[in-house]
Structures are given as structure tokens and as C-alpha cells.
Amino acid sequence: MSDYRAGVMSEGPGYFFVIGPCFLCRELFMFNPELIICPVVNIGYGEEAVTCCESCMKIVNVARKAGGLEPIPILPAAYQPAPLP
Numbered sequence: 001m002s003d004y005r006a007g008v009m010s011e012g013p014g015y016f017f018v019i020g021p022c023f024l025c026r027e028l029f030m031f032n033p034e035l036i037i038c039p040v041v042n043i044g045y046g047e048e049a050v051t052c053c054e055s056c057m058k059i060v061n062v063a064r065k066a067g068g069l070e071p072i073p074i075l076p077a078a079y080q081p082a083p084l085p
């Protein structure tokens with residue numbers, strides 16, 4: 001089992017973000033953990049929300065639409081650093 005759920009929280013002056021591997025393409029990507037909307041998939045021993053990069057989410061949504069499902073919203077700031085509170 002890969003460590004696709006591993007993510008590293010990082011922050012700079014006034015912002016923070018998480019870098020982690022995409023569940024589908026395994027590429028590292030940056031996301032705002034408060035805004036990213038994760039698809040729920042069956043990972044073999046149950047369903048779990050997984051993080052996917054923006055490119056893969058667009059592909060997932062094409063597949064969802066083709067299957068008659070609603071696309072998962074991709075919020076504009078979900079793949080950008082988040083301002084620190």
C-alpha cells in the first residue's frame with residue numbers, strides 16, 4: 001500500500017499549504033486542506049476520501065458526468081496556499 005495519504009504541512013509568511021501525492025497520478029501537488037474537496041473511493045477495505053491533484057480531479061469529473069453523477073466542485077483556491085488565520 002502506498003502512502004498516498006502522507007502530506008506535509010508547510011507555511012511561509014502569512015500562508016500555509018499541504019504538499020502530498022495525488023491518489024491517482026502519484027505526483028506531488030500543493031493544496032489548501034481547508035478547501036480541497038476529495039472524492040470518496042473504495043480503497044479495498046472501505047471507502048475513504050482521497051486527495052487528487054487538479055488535473056486528475058478534472059478527469060474524475062469527466063468520468064462522473066459520463067456516468068450520470070454530479071461533478072465534484074473544484075474550488076478556485078483549493079490548489080493554492082491558504083492565508084494564515
Ligand SMILES: [Zn+2]
Pocket residue numbers: 022023024025026027052053054055056057
Ligand atoms: Zn493527479
